[in-house]
Amino acid sequence: MIKGVLFDLDGTLLDHRAAADAAIADWLAARFPGHPRGAEAPALWAALEGPYLARWQAGECTVQEQRRLRLRALCRELDVPEPGPGTDGLDAAYADFAARYRRSWTAFPDAAAAVAALAGSAGPALGVLTNGTQPMQEAKVRAIGLAGPLHTVLTGEVLDGHFKPSPAAYTGAAAALGLAPEEVLLVGDDVVRDVTAPAVTGMRSAWLDRLGVERAPAGFPRITTLAALPALVASLD
Numbered sequence: 262m263i264k265g266v267l268f269d270l271d272g273t274l275l276d277h278r279a280a281a282d283a284a285i286a287d288w289l290a291a292r293f294p295g296h297p298r299g300a301e302a303p304a305l306w307a308a309l310e311g312p313y314l315a316r317w318q319a320g321e322c323t324v325q326e327q328r329r330l331r332l333r334a335l336c337r338e339l340d341v342p343e344p345g346p347g348t349d350g351l352d353a354a355y356a357d358f359a360a361r362y363r364r365s366w367t368a369f370p371d372a373a374a375a376v377a378a379l380a381g382s383a384g385p386a387l388g389v390l391t392n393g394t395q396p397m398q399e400a401k402v403r404a405i406g407l408a409g410p411l412h413t414v415l416t417g418e419v420l421d422g423h424f425k426p427s428p429a430a431y432t433g434a435a436a437a438l439g440l441a442p443e444e445v446l447l448v449g450d451d452v453v454r455d456v457t458a459p460a461v462t463g464m465r466s467a468w469l470d471r472l473g474v475e476r477a478p479a480g481f482p483r484i485t486t487l488a489a490l491p492a493l494v495a496s497l498d
C-alpha cells in the first residue's frame with residue numbers, strides 16, 4: 262500500500278527546461294545582441310548543467326562556485342568575454358540570469374490537478390524530493406502554487422548532504438514523511454535518479470516520460486502525464 266508520494270520537481274512539476282532555455286537566451290541577447298550562435302545557447306547551457314551541479318553535490322565546490330564555473334564555460338563555448346571584474350562580475354551576471362529564470366517558472370499544466378487529486382486527509386503523505394538548493398526549490402514550489410499540499414520539500418541540503426541518486430537521499434526522504442521506503446512512491450522524469458536508483462532502497466517509483474520517446478526501464482511503471490498518477494497510485498499494492 263502506498264502511504265506516501267514524492268514528486269521530483271524540475272521536469273516533473275515545473276518546466277525547468279523551458280524556463281532555463283528562455284532565461285539564458287534572454288541573458289545572452291541582452292549582453293551580446295545578435296550573437297551568431299545565440300540559438301545554440303540554451304542547448305549549450307543545458308549540457309553544462311549536470312556536470313557542474315554534480316561537482317557541487319559531490320562536495321567539490323560551493324553552489325556559487327559551480328555557477329561561476331558554468332557561466333565561464335558557456336562564455337568560452339560562445340567565445341564571448343567572461344563577465345567581470347572578478348567573481349563579483351560573474352556573480353552579478355549569474356544573478357541576472359537567475360532573475361530571468363525565476364520569472365519564467367511555470368508548472369506543467371497537469372501538475373496542480375494531480376497533486377490536488379492525491380491531497381487530503383485520506384490520501385497519501387506528499388512531498389517533493391529534488392536536487393537543487395533548498396531555498397530555490399522551496400521558492401519554486403511556492404511560485405507554482407503548490408506549497409500548500411507540497412509543503413515538505415526535501416533537497417540534499419536537508420538530507421545530510423545526500424542527493425539523488427544516493428540511497429540515503431531516498432531513505433531520508435521516506436523517513437521525513439514518517440514512512441518506510443517500501444511505503445513510498447517516487448515519480449519523476451529522470452530514469453536513474455527518480456526510477457532505478459530508489460528501487461535499491463525498496464522505494465517504489467514511476468517514470469514520468471513526458472516526451473514519450475524513450476524505452477522504459479524494465480519492471481517500472483511508466484506514465485506520460487501526471488494526470489495518470491492518481492490511478493497508478495490507487496492500483497499499486
Ligand SMILES: [Mg+2]
Nearest residue numbers: 269271272450
Ligand atoms: Mg527532474
